Amino acid sequence: MxxxxxxxxxxxxxxxxxxxxxxxxxxxxxxxxxxxxxxxxxxxxxxxxxxxxxxxxxxAEPRPDTKADGVAAAASLQRLWQRVDGEEEPALPVVRRRASSSFARGLLLAVLIEAVGMVALSAALWTRDSPPPGAPLYRTLSAPAENASRATIRAVLQPTLTLGELQALLERAQLQIVAGPSDAGVYSLAPQPALAVASAQPALAQLRAHPGVRFAEPIDAARQPP
Amino acid sequence: MRAEAVTPPQPGTKAADNDRELALLRLVAQGDRQAFETLYADYYRRLGRFLARLTQRQELIEEAVNDTFWVVWQKSGEFRGDSLVSTWIMGIAYRCTLKTLRRAGGAATEPLVEEYEDTGAPEVHAQQELRDWVGKGLRHLPLEQRTTLELAYYMGHSCEEIGEIMDCSVGTVKARMFHARVKLRNLLPALGGMTGRAKA
Known part of the structure; x- marks a missing residue:
């Protein structure tokens, strides 16, 4: 060369x-x-x-990160957790797929028990919310706003809280969701209709004690819920 | 990452970033959701911007990001540390994106036109114009060449890492980089001969 x-x-x-x-x-x-x-x-x-x-x-970044980016990332992450939680149970991840068949049977049994529980819960809620005879069987679009004003507690839930856990928690604390989640992920909770005058304190304590609740705070009676 | 296995990682942030990400990934493999959320937050914006060069459809970008991290969650226990964590994650992202784009059809591979924050400052306008102009040039490159450039210049990956991410040989990475450069020299000649047309 x-x-x-x-x-x-x-x-x-x-x-x-x-x-x-x-x-x-x-x-x-x-x-x-x-x-x-x-x-x-x-x-x-x-x-x-x-x-x-x-x-x-x-x-070069076209613009600095904004609060909206943070909210979008949090919402996207929440959707991912829902997917993980939804898919992990029926289709177990590879590492756990070697679990014994008795575990699989146990899981199936748990799913069945949960299904029966949900039917029972739905029946109970249906009975509680039944309108008096003669009352119309529909709600107008303005009804939720009226509902939301009954809210006594604001809560933010962990993305890991499953629907089943949430239902059980609300039932235990005798609460229902009347509005939300807001853009910031805030739920407005109110006592179940039969308990409209009950104090929010015991329910609040139950929410705060639950690991699936990020925070819960009472709504000042003078202020409107979000 | 074959080269890094022989030569220690360059001093600077790459090695430190990898140590941190590796520690997080080990926790994720044990089911630690907080560690996973930290890793997700680290990558969310970067990955979104990277994918924006491959498709203009925001919903596909989000789908590909979440598909990627779904795989990260599932397979974190299988990561053996043979490559940088970022190389591993970007490889998953590339495969997930190709799958998403194939499903969405050919028209989905147009890059996203970024929206800029207008601060009114002249240097921001200049920067914006330059980015627009380069973005238009990149649009003329085939997906593989565009991805190669993006992995090198936006994500900062080495030639060997890009080979792993795109599952091709180092020779293929070099060839794609070569063709991308030649094409961009023709499309954006003024970029070479001045300090940015936008500043004129």
Whole structure:
């Protein structure tokens, strides 16, 4: 190989390395070789400048993170947890798939018990909410607003809380959801209709004690719920 | 990441980032949801911006991000540390995105046009114009070339890491980078000969 072959081969090698020098991922030795060559080669210098500007344009963030980005990320994460929780139980992850068949039978039994429980709960709620004879069997669109004003507690739930756990917790605390979740994930809770005058304190204590509740606070009677 | 296995990671943030992400991933493998949420928050914006170069449809971006992290949650226990955590996650993201885009059809691969915050400052306008202009050039590249450039220049990956992420040889990465560069030199000639057309 004569000297001009050598120069040409270095030129080709350097030209190929330029993007990795520009993004900081070339090795020390590669970087030295490129720097030495750039001192003598205007073509490669120009290419290096071009790639540097290209990278600057591609890596610049169009705007700083906003509060809305945070809210979008939180909402997206919540949807992912719902998916994980929804899919993990019936289709167990690979590592847990080797569980014994008695575990699988136990799981099936648990699902059946939960299903029976949900039917019973629905029946109980149906009975409680039955309108008096002669009352219309529909609700107007304005009804929820009226409902929301009954709210006595605001709560934010953990994304890990399952629907079943939430139903059980609300039943125990004798509460119902009257509004929400708001954009910030806040639920407005009210005593079940038969207990409209009950104090919020025992229910509040139950919510706060539950690991699936991030926070719960009473709503000042003078203020409206969100 | 074959090269890094021989040469220690470059001093700076890459190695430190990887140690942190590896510690989080180990916790995720034990079912730690808080660690998972930290990792998710770290990647959410970056991954979203990376994917915005591959599709303009926001709902597909979100779908691909969540598909990616669903796999991370499921497979964290299988990660053996043979590559950087970020390389592993980006490989999953690339496969999930291809799947999502295939399902959505060909028209989905147009890059997203970013919306900018207008602060009224001239340098922001200049930066915005430059980004618009480069964005238009990138749109003319095939998906693989665009992804290669994006992985190198936005995500900061090495040639070997990009090979792992896109499941191709280092030679293929170099060839894609070569063609992308030649095409962009023709599409954006002014970028080489001045300090940015937008500043003129």
């Amino acid at each position: 004569n000297q001009s072959d050598d120069v040409f081969s270095i030129h080709r090698r350097v030209w190929e390395l330029i993007p990795w020098v520009v993004n900081g991922r070339a090795s020390g030795e590669e970087l030295r070789m490129v720097e030495e060559h750039l001192a003598d080669c205007s073509d490669c210098r120009e290419e290096h400048e071009f790639q540097t500007r290209l990278r600057a344009a591609m890596s």
